[in-house]
Amino acid sequence: MISTSTTRVLAAELPLRIGDRVTVQGWLHRGRPLKSVVFLVLRDRSGLAQAVFTEPEAMAAASGHPEETVLSVTGTVTANPQAPGGVELTSPEVVALSGPAEAPPFDLYRPGVPATLPTVLDHAPVTLRHPLLRAPHVISAASVAGFRAALDGLGFTEIHTPKVVASATESGANVFAIDWFGTPSYLAQSPQFFKQAMVGVFERVYETGPVFRAEPHDTARHLAQYTSLDAELGFVGDHRDVMAVLREVLAGMTETVARQAGQECALLDVTLPEVPERIPEIHFSRAQELIAAGTGEDPRGEPDLAPAHERWLSEWALREHGSEFLFVTGYPMVKRPFYTHPEPGRPEYSNSFDLLFRGLELVTGGQRLHRYEDYLAALAARGESARPYEGYLSAFRHGMPPHGGFALGLERWTARLTGADNIRRATLFPRDLHRLTP
Amino acid sequence: MISTSTTRVLAAELPLRIGDRVTVQGWLHRGRPLKSVVFLVLRDRSGLAQAVFTEPEAMAAASGHPEETVLSVTGTVTANPQAPGGVELTSPEVVALSGPAEAPPFDLYRPGVPATLPTVLDHAPVTLRHPLLRAPHVISAASVAGFRAALDGLGFTEIHTPKVVASATESGANVFAIDWFGTPSYLAQSPQFFKQAMVGVFERVYETGPVFRAEPHDTARHLAQYTSLDAELGFVGDHRDVMAVLREVLAGMTETVARQAGQECALLDVTLPEVPERIPEIHFSRAQELIAAGTGEDPRGEPDLAPAHERWLSEWALREHGSEFLFVTGYPMVKRPFYTHPEPGRPEYSNSFDLLFRGLELVTGGQRLHRYEDYLAALAARGESARPYEGYLSAFRHGMPPHGGFALGLERWTARLTGADNIRRATLFPRDLHRLTP
Incomplete structure (x- = not known):
């Protein structure tokens, strides 16, 4: 069997794990720090997962990561029809696995691609x-x-x-x-x-x-x-x-x-x-x-x-x-x-x-x-x-x-x-x- | 569906077709013209198939093909425990699809390979x-x-x-x-x-x-x-x-x-x-x-x-x-x-x-x-x-x-x-x- 150091769950699997405390790992697709809540949307190979931080200490830990930071987020899978896939992670804890040295040539979280083909190809990775x-x-x-x-x-x-x-x-x-x-x-x-x-x-x-x-x-x-x-x-x-x-x-x-x-x-x-x-x-x-x-x-x-x-x-x-x-x-x-x-x-x-x-x-x-x-x-x-x-x-x-x-x-x-x-x-x-x- | 001009049967499928008249196509692996019978062993991607020619006219048609000639043989699938796979084609008719211009560097029908590695590689096809x-x-x-x-x-x-x-x-x-x-x-x-x-x-x-x-x-x-x-x-x-x-x-x-x-x-x-x-x-x-x-x-x-x-x-x-x-x-x-x-x-x-x-x-x-x-x-x-x-x-x-x-x-x-x-x-x-x- 494949063992990984953390029992990681993919974003697409979350709807099947409501009520469980699980770990999701991926890239920070989009961070939204608001006054009383911080939303982090993670992207992994299966799709997107949202985590909601409401405790002051957790909010502080969740803030300040630039997009594309590689994160590990452990939280409780909670139904929320507004979230991607109908679920989100609540009471989450976050660990940064590695940070970007530089921002992408354009925002990866926006629906469109505001870049020419040469830019896309020059920065393919x-x-x-x-x-x-x-x-x-x-x-x-x-x-x-x-x-x-x-x-x-x-x-x-x-x-x-x-x-x-x-x-x-x-x-x-x-x-x-x-x-x-x-x-x-x-x-x-x-x-x-x-x-x-x-x-x-x-x-x-x-x-x-x-x-x-x-x-x-x-x-x-x-x-x-x-x-x-x-x-x-x-x-x-x-x-x-x-x-x-x-x-x-x-x-x-x-x-x-x-x-x-x-x-x-x-x-x-x-x-x-x-x-x-x-x-x-x-x-x-x-x-x-x-x-x-x-x-x-x-x-x-x-x-x-x-x-x-x-x-x-x-x-x-x-x-x-x-x-x-x-x-x-x-x-x-x-x-x-x-x-x-x-x-x-x-x-x-x-x-x-x-x-x-x-x-x-x-x-x-x-x-x-x-x-x-x-x-x-x-x-x-x-x-x-x-x-x-x-x-x-x-x-x-x-x-x-x-x-x-x-x-x-x-x-x-x-x-x-x-x-x-x-x-x-x-x-x-x-x-x-x-x-x-x- | 895949249609081929002849409904070809593979050598390995013959044991399931006993009594049928079928066409097998492949390379002449080994021809054995004897006094009162000619044996042709065909090789296709699935294995070997033997055809037995006993009528004088058919024997003549089956003789004289060098090994590696590409043949199409139509015959009746007949059980014979001595033949490869336990079956052989009887009352066969043979058509040559294309002949070799040259003999292989060694006999392909022998169990062993009597050739050095350079010979094998030089003549890989x-x-x-x-x-x-x-x-x-x-x-x-x-x-x-x-x-x-x-x-x-x-x-x-x-x-x-x-x-x-x-x-x-x-x-x-x-x-x-x-x-x-x-x-x-x-x-x-x-x-x-x-x-x-x-x-x-x-x-x-x-x-x-x-x-x-x-x-x-x-x-x-x-x-x-x-x-x-x-x-x-x-x-x-x-x-x-x-x-x-x-x-x-x-x-x-x-x-x-x-x-x-x-x-x-x-x-x-x-x-x-x-x-x-x-x-x-x-x-x-x-x-x-x-x-x-x-x-x-x-x-x-x-x-x-x-x-x-x-x-x-x-x-x-x-x-x-x-x-x-x-x-x-x-x-x-x-x-x-x-x-x-x-x-x-x-x-x-x-x-x-x-x-x-x-x-x-x-x-x-x-x-x-x-x-x-x-x-x-x-x-x-x-x-x-x-x-x-x-x-x-x-x-x-x-x-x-x-x-x-x-x-x-x-x-x-x-x-x-x-x-x-x-x-x-x-x-x-x-x-x-x-x-x-x-």
Whole structure:
């Protein structure tokens, strides 16, 4: 059993302990010294608890602590409909465990956050204590738990793969260089090679880990390090089997957020999406026709969707199918990586997909090539030498099943879900073109 | 629901389907073409399945596939006590999904592994398919699941922190340098700063992610990238509250391995340790006395334990307490990082611990300083300037509770548990002084 030196009770547990004398520990969220009474509101990981000091000696002991002082308060749990949670601590005694050396950049007890994003990020260790700024990260943790639980239930195995690689697999640009004991190497842009190779060992694998993109631009939706939720599975018919697994994953993530982060969703006014039994899908070529007919702009001939057209398609899916999710399938091969499986019968298109969620591309995935000779042909067709890919290709020299997978950016998901104006609000300590601290 | 193009059945499910005509898909583990019968043994993620071909036409179709060919076999499930799992597929039809371009470096179907470790690692995408080489990684995945489940149950929040930092927190040496958009930076040696800072936000946090040590030596127990299972919690009395949480974590890991990887433990002849309700503990100073009395060598005055003495202490704990785990507490401050909390009343010792498991240090942890002024004093006492630690210290300027935590090396745990002679056998794609591929 876990023993702690004091038998501490969490704020959220107080309503069950009316009449008991208990100890609550947390940060002084707000102190209100009045003439004949002092109110202290403590904040712990479960919520807020109020203590009421009325005896002159106790009032003196309770006064003078700046907000964010770490306090231990022992008192009698007493019902009071006006107090947070309907209870408060009376006849309390207070001990300061440690005091702040400095005030936060803004008052953490106020309902809003009167600070710019750079201020929030510069002072993350203290600003993230604000309930509004903390909440996305609780939702994020629940989302990852849901991702893993869904895949565990489908027979997937978790893997941990190298973040330092001898050559870039996704593309030569946008990589961070490392000096590896004197050998030039790179931070991994994705676990693509490793997860595909491990289909040969475990059939179904996932990884939840950092990936690195040396994006030289500064936007509200790009990070130089983000958490990639990757999955890959063998013995698929085509990309639709991958999409079916992704549907289960999204349902698992949403359900776990509802169960584990309901309080945070309420605080941020988050409406969780319904994940349809079958997420609507539309082929890329058909999507372009719809966009042309619906917007008056004609994107046909373009090999990718413009952000504005992704938003338009999302609205279309909501209108026509009542779904906040939409699969766009069959992206032109020319815009997909060399390992992408072409569409049988229409080799200019691919067995790939993007998942749009509330107007934004959230997931990219698809079926991959699985035959060694197909890889050689694909590289030759692109005029690329197979030599730099030798390590990558080795996995396919030994018999690989038809397979596919997807990658979901955790911070992008959380930002979209919580309606954040910037992906950095869904990242504890963002790393980007300009930010390497704290 | 998940639909696949064929309704595939796993090898392990066959005993429940006797009499049914089903499709099994997997790798040709072993083909045995005899004069009047051909046996094919398929391997999938659940185990092995045998198909028996007796009709001349079917025998011809089943012959000539090299091992590791990916096959789809449809047949009738028939009881046969001699076959793997007590069943086999009869009247089978076979389709090759993809063939190997090359034979594996050794036969994967033989019970043993007749290859050196470098061969195994050089060809990881195919050698890890061998059941003996695959098993540690299934045990590893179950271990991480157990780690998370134990901490989830204790109110911890999962975090994802930067792997690129502007300055080294653990020590100036052994860091990998990165060019971050022109700014010198480093791969993170641990999430130490971030997890401590997040105690101020979530109270109890964990992370399961990669850490990087530019260890310039090549040993059987060091890697340059490994998976660190990190936890940190606030409102502790002292390091013993951290040890109590670690005990729960070890119990959770062991139970989950037993439940999810029982087959792999049996294959590797792993005996899971019992985690005592209370893991025995011994103070560093007392441990040195015991070692002096027991071995004839006198380590007193040394600030750390030699590996041989760790082994001796482990044997002592097994002999005296019947435990394969032993906490050594109170390591001298001089060998612990600056953020370590000293032992009250004996400030030359610390409120820290190592956990020994089967003769090896597996976990390091302890109570940390939590007051800003104590950090300043600790750095001054070491003759270090506070300036390089400004970012680190910022978290402690705003009120931090007494807290502590620990870090457990996943690969070291798995290697020790499985009796591996080298930590690389518990790592899918090791990274070290000499190895950057595959």
